Amino acid sequence: MPDNPPPAQSARSVPSAPVILGDEPGSFPYSVLAERHPAIIRQVRESFPYGPEQHEALDALLASCTKGVVEPLPADAHDLDRWSAWGMDAYTGRSWFDVPWLWSESHFYRRLLDAVGYFGPGPWQGIDPFRPSKLAELDSRETDEELAALDELTGRPVAEQATALLHGSLWGNRADLGFRLSDAEAEDRAAVPGLVADDTDTLWTLLGGAGAAAGTLCLIADNAGRELIPDLLLIAHLLAHGRIGRAVLQVKPYPYYVSDATTADVVDALRRLTRAPGEAAAYGHRLWAAMADGRLTVRAHPFSCAPLPYADMPDDLRAELATADLTIVKGDLNYRRLVGDRRWPPTTPFAEVTAHFPGPVAALRTLKSEVITGLDADTEATLVAAEGRRWRTSGTHALIQVSSSPG
Numbered sequence: 001m002p003d004n005p006p007p008a009q010s011a012r013s014v015p016s017a018p019v020i021l022g023d024e025p026g027s028f029p030y031s032v033l034a035e036r037h038p039a040i041i042r043q044v045r046e047s048f049p050y051g052p053e054q055h056e057a058l059d060a061l062l063a064s065c066t067k068g069v070v071e072p073l074p075a076d077a078h079d080l081d082r083w084s085a086w087g088m089d090a091y092t093g094r095s096w097f098d099v100p101w102l103w104s105e106s107h108f109y110r111r112l113l114d115a116v117g118y119f120g121p122g123p124w125q126g127i128d129p130f131r132p133s134k135l136a137e138l139d140s141r142e143t144d145e146e147l148a149a150l151d152e153l154t155g156r157p158v159a160e161q162a163t164a165l166l167h168g169s170l171w172g173n174r175a176d177l178g179f180r181l182s183d184a185e186a187e188d189r190a191a192v193p194g195l196v197a198d199d200t201d202t203l204w205t206l207l208g209g210a211g212a213a214a215g216t217l218c219l220i221a222d223n224a225g226r227e228l229i230p231d232l233l234l235i236a237h238l239l240a241h242g243r244i245g246r247a248v249l250q251v252k253p254y255p256y257y258v259s260d261a262t263t264a265d266v267v268d269a270l271r272r273l274t275r276a277p278g279e280a281a282a283y284g285h286r287l288w289a290a291m292a293d294g295r296l297t298v299r300a301h302p303f304s305c306a307p308l309p310y311a312d313m314p315d316d317l318r319a320e321l322a323t324a325d326l327t328i329v330k331g332d333l334n335y336r337r338l339v340g341d342r343r344w345p346p347t348t349p350f351a352e353v354t355a356h357f358p359g360p361v362a363a364l365r366t367l368k369s370e371v372i373t374g375l376d377a378d379t380e381a382t383l384v385a386a387e388g389r390r391w392r393t394s395g396t397h398a399l400i401q402v403s404s405s406p407g
């Protein structure tokens, strides 16, 4: 089977490059499977007073994902057909290290929820194993400081507010609790400026300027807490200043990648805002009102937890995204899914690898895995000279890349 593609490869394939596997000891993908996943199992074990049944299931998952093979989902799994369509039949019986890294890493979180009884039936049904760490981050001093900064920002010119909130949403992506488990001090080591690509000007042209009809923004969210809050603040600003008429916030239908946002996390974030002192509360109440009158809608499409690239999205999601004037795709995992989790040469044009997308798309991402496209050769040379390969995974660099006419 060439390149290990899942059986359902769509006719909308993009230009090709080798799919990333986790099979190379010493490589970043390998370290995530071999070290980070066991660390996440340890963290989950300690986060709740789970019983012997859950601990045994976590033991079995640990053995399977580090030394074993991909095993079939239980016959009564609610999403068995979906995972069969997502390639599980092709990968069952194979090492987690020998199948596409995006697939095995994503499948790990599905199996982790099974192990702790999240899908039920039973006492642990619907109990988010990552909630304690998400709430701790939401209630942190850092969040207080970021919200307090809004009081000063509100007096600034509107264009300056917009740029500050856009960058707040971008750098908020460092709020990835899974990442923190293995590299908390990364921020202090950056040798080269943070932004490696910046299409901000193009992005603003796609969000109704003065006199232009206020269209629809779709924001495909990533992490909860200190990332989701700046995402919501950006949406509130764009609604309040008539740059958009409506926003659709795409979140995850269940806990995923430790800190990815679910609807429960959106509610927690809005409550955090409305409870805050000063301008933050005003933002919170405006967002709450926008939810009530439909100007802000939350969606949780099952494909947001699929181990597949967006090029393989189902038609209903494709049709929905096609109605947006702009789709902002947040974070590292979504970037891998947007451009394809492949070893692209870094100067591969972003527009080429996003041609499959059904409408204008902007990626806001801090770099936490090896996939990269759309760099100019000088920037790549400077980064390599200063940091070798570290710039790709350290989380200290970011990008704003826009493709205004794909599809």
Ligand SMILES: O=P(O)(O)OC[C@H]1O[C@](O)(CO)[C@@H](O)[C@@H]1O
Pocket: 032, 105, 173, 176, 178, 179, 222, 223, 257, 330, 331, 332, 333, 334, 336, 366, 368, 369
């Ligand atoms: O929260 P984000 O920005 O999607 O980051 C998640 C990224 O972290 C990792 O799990 C490991 O760095 C990547 O595999 C994944 O792409």
